[in-house]
Amino acid sequence: MRTAALAPDRRTSSMAACGPLLLVLLLAPYFAHAGFDHELALDQSGIWSRQYQTGLEYGVIAIEVAGSLWFGNDDELGHTFWQTMDASAISGIGAAVLKRGLSRARPSQGGNPNQWFKGGCCQSFPSGEVTLQASFVTPFIANYARQHPWVWTLEALPVYDGIARMKSQAHWQTDVIAGWVLGSAVGYWTTTRDIPFSVQILPRGVSAGFYKRF
Numbered sequence: 001m002r003t004a005a006l007a008p009d010r011r012t013s014s015m016a017a018c019g020p021l022l023l024v025l026l027l028a029p030y031f032a033h034a035g036f037d038h039e040l041a042l043d044q045s046g047i048w049s050r051q052y053q054t055g056l057e058y059g060v061i062a063i064e065v066a067g068s069l070w071f072g073n074d075d076e077l078g079h080t081f082w083q084t085m086d087a088s089a090i091s092g093i094g095a096a097v098l099k100r101g102l103s104r105a106r107p108s109q110g111g112n113p114n115q116w117f118k119g120g121c122c123q124s125f126p127s128g129e130v131t132l133q134a135s136f137v138t139p140f141i142a143n144y145a146r147q148h149p150w151v152w153t154l155e156a157l158p159v160y161d162g163i164a165r166m167k168s169q170a171h172w173q174t175d176v177i178a179g180w181v182l183g184s185a186v187g188y189w190t191t192t193r194d195i196p197f198s199v200q201i202l203p204r205g206v207s208a209g210f211y212k213r214f
């Protein structure tokens with residue numbers, strides 16, 4: 001059975017999670033202008049191919065949904081899965097809003113990292129796929145890293161996806177960093193809630209966990 005409440009320091013520190021996100025948003029144009037952002041050579045061979053990127057994206061979504069429904073919110077692991085559902089949904093909406101609002105051109109759309117506010121054609125900042133990966137792994141790391149340090153290896157997912165997206169010339173370096181920070185910040189914040197939003201809006205029979213019925 002999962003614990004019902006989280007330590008006060010977890011709740012307090014979640015407020016500070018927004019700091020790095022705001023910092024990245026403010027500094028991204030500066031780093032782009034200073035030459036930090038640069039276009040990588042196009043490479044979609046082997047593990048960097050688009051099929052592996054999309055496979056990882058859809059795979060994570062499937063694992064989130066399956067894990068949440070199978071274990072249920074009353075199970076400790078299931079509770080973490082439901083937190084990842086919240087994190088992915090909320091950070092995904094945030095990424096979509098930023099993409100449309102800042103409308104930054106991708107590397108493949110001219111090779112200039114300073115092209116912001118270009119309209120509906122351009123949605124480079126931040127990386128939505130890296131946001132998804134970070135939002136997925138962060139609740140597991142926040143909940144289990146102290147007892148199981150190996151959980152930190154899950155960070156390989158957003159790292160791989162970030163490199164792959166840059167090699168595909170779909171994102172700049174600051175796009176990837178912003179996506180990672182956004183997903184991580186929202187993912188950590190979801191671990192401070194006793195009841196995930198996604199559990200609150202669903203019927204009890206769904207969030208209870210299917211494995212208990214077998």
